Amino acid sequence: MSSPTGPANGLPVRMPRPRQTGRHRRPEPAVAPEGAPALVLAVPGAPSASSRSLAEEIVSIGRSELPGLDARVGFLDGDDSTEFPSLSGVLTAVARDRAARAEFARAAGHEVPAPTGPDAVVVPLLAGPDGDLLRRVRQALMDSSAAAELADPLGPHPLLAEALHVRLSEAGLARADRARLFSVTTAADGIVLVTTGGEEAVRAAGITGMLLAARLAVPVMAAALDEEGSVAATAEQLRREGSTQLALAPYLVGPEAAEGLLDTACKEADCSSAEVLGAYPALGKLAVAQYSAALGIPQGAASH
Numbered sequence: 001m002s003s004p005t006g007p008a009n010g011l012p013v014r015m016p017r018p019r020q021t022g023r024h025r026r027p028e029p030a031v032a033p034e035g036a037p038a039l040v041l042a043v044p045g046a047p048s049a050s051s052r053s054l055a056e057e058i059v060s061i062g063r064s065e066l067p068g069l070d071a072r073v074g075f076l077d078g079d080d081s082t083e084f085p086s087l088s089g090v091l092t093a094v095a096r097d098r099a100a101r102a103e104f105a106r107a108a109g110h111e112v113p114a115p116t117g118p119d120a121v122v123v124p125l126l127a128g129p130d131g132d133l134l135r136r137v138r139q140a141l142m143d144s145s146a147a148a149e150l151a152d153p154l155g156p157h158p159l160l161a162e163a164l165h166v167r168l169s170e171a172g173l174a175r176a177d178r179a180r181l182f183s184v185t186t187a188a189d190g191i192v193l194v195t196t197g198g199e200e201a202v203r204a205a206g207i208t209g210m211l212l213a214a215r216l217a218v219p220v221m222a223a224a225l226d227e228e229g230s231v232a233a234t235a236e237q238l239r240r241e242g243s244t245q246l247a248l249a250p251y252l253v254g255p256e257a258a259e260g261l262l263d264t265a266c267k268e269a270d271c272s273s274a275e276v277l278g279a280y281p282a283l284g285k286l287a288v289a290q291y292s293a294a295l296g297i298p299q300g301a302a303s304h
Contacts, residue, residue, distance in 0.1 A: 030297060032068035038094045038120040039071045039291045040087070040148070042140070044133045045255035047075045047084035054254060054279050055125060061284025066292070070094075074122075076136055087122070087137065091144035095119040119146040121294045123287045126153040127160060127251050127277065128204040130197030151290040155251075156204050159282035161211035164193070164249045167274040173247040174216055186272075190243025191220040192234050194265055195251040198224055205251045212249070219243060222251070225261045235269035248273035253283065 039062060043055045052073070059071040072094065074087030085093075098119050124137055130153075141148045154160065168174035172186045191212065195205040205222040213220040219241065223234035235246055246269055250262060254276040266273050277283060291297075 030066060030292070032066050032070070033297070034068075036068075036070070036297075037118050037149075037295065039069055039287065040090055040094065040120045040122045041071065041073050041287060042076055042087050042122050042124045042137050043073060043078075043255055044076045044125065044130075044136075045257070047078055048255075051075075051255040052084065057279040058125070058284045058287060061279075061281055062288045062291075065285055065288040066297075069288070069291075072120075074140075076133065076140065087140040088143040091120055091122070091141065091146035091148050094148075095144070095146035117295070118149045120148045121151050121291045122148050123151045123290050124153050125253050125283075125287075126197075126256055127155045127208075127253055128153055128195055128197060128201045130201055130256060133197070133256060149294055151294045154253075154283060154286040154290065156207035156211075157282075157286055158208075158211050159286060160208050160251070160277070161215060163277050163280040163282050164208070164212050164251065164274070165215050166280065167277065168216075168247060168249055171247075171272065171274040173272060173274055174218075186245075188243075188245050188247035188271070189218050190238040190241075190246045191216065191218060191249050192231060192238065192246060192265075192269055192271070193220055193222040193249050193251050194225045194231060194262070195222060196224065196226045196257055196261070198227060202230075208251065220249070223265075225252075225257060225265055231265045232268040235271065246271040250274065250276045252276045254278055 041055050041059055043051055045051060055073040059073060062071050063069050072090050074090035075084045076087055078084040078086035078089070080086065080089060122137060122141060124134060126133060138150060141150060165174060169176040173188045175187060193205050193209045193212065195201045202222045202224050209220040209222050219238060221234045221238055224230040238246060248265055248269060248271060250273065262273055
């Protein structure tokens with residue numbers, strides 16, 4: 001499990017870049033205020049080594065975006081173990097740690113002001129609003145002894161459209177850059193943007209889908225992986241409108257989708273699929289952006 005200062009052994013630690021000099025230097029990133037609430041990344045799905053590694057990578061990116069950030073990982077289906085700690089357990093530990101720091105400071109003779117604000121801000125590791133999962137996250141907040149605030153999911157956002165474009169190009173299903181003149185023989189002329197969470201999630205995915213369509217100059221339509229017939233119907237509509245070579249673009253971080261859903265969707269749509277978003281760097285930026293927005297901390301990096 002991650003510590004507040006770095007990921008588990010064997011995972012790379014993203015260190016802040018050295019400050020550039022001269023007139024073209026980049027602005028320094030914001031720094032988490034002393035005593036700021038923890039960012040707790042809520043990971044859905046069955047806990048596994050791969051989902052833990054993914055979450056640790058995202059919080060590592062988050063720490064590099066906001067130096068001094070106390071970032072932790074809690075699993076929606078976790079337990080009392082140190083390997084896959086439950087979200088409610090992590091939140092309780094955050095509140096306990098905050099109280100212990102205050103008590104230590106008082107014992108050392110320091111004047112400690114009364115705590116203000118939440119103990120933690122919980123950021124769901126979701127690209128969009130999956131209602132069932134978000135209800136379970138809220139329940140975990142109530143089950144803990146922490147004063148915690150729930151941030152919005154990571155999307156919709158232009159950075160997610162960028163991430164989808166990159167995943168499609170990595171799979172040979174889209175040009176990496178519209179300005180390049182060479183052809184990609186496997187490039188799709190219609191994209192089915194698949195997500196989980198029902199109609200609300202599909203509507204939200206459609207916003208990012210419009211941004212993706214602008215990048216690719218091909219039609220993009222969203223469909224629900226967890227609604228029977230949704231993917232097949234969307235694929236059929238794209239074909240009726242003239243698309244002949246379709247591709248699936250998973251609007252998913254990864255852990256939230258049940259095993260086999262994507263494979264089934266590919267068969268229903270009779271097309272290939274890109275990989276899930278995974279640990280694309282934009283997700284770490286967006287997690288910090290949602291945390292910062294909840295607390296009113298200026299965070300310019302995630303808006304680029």
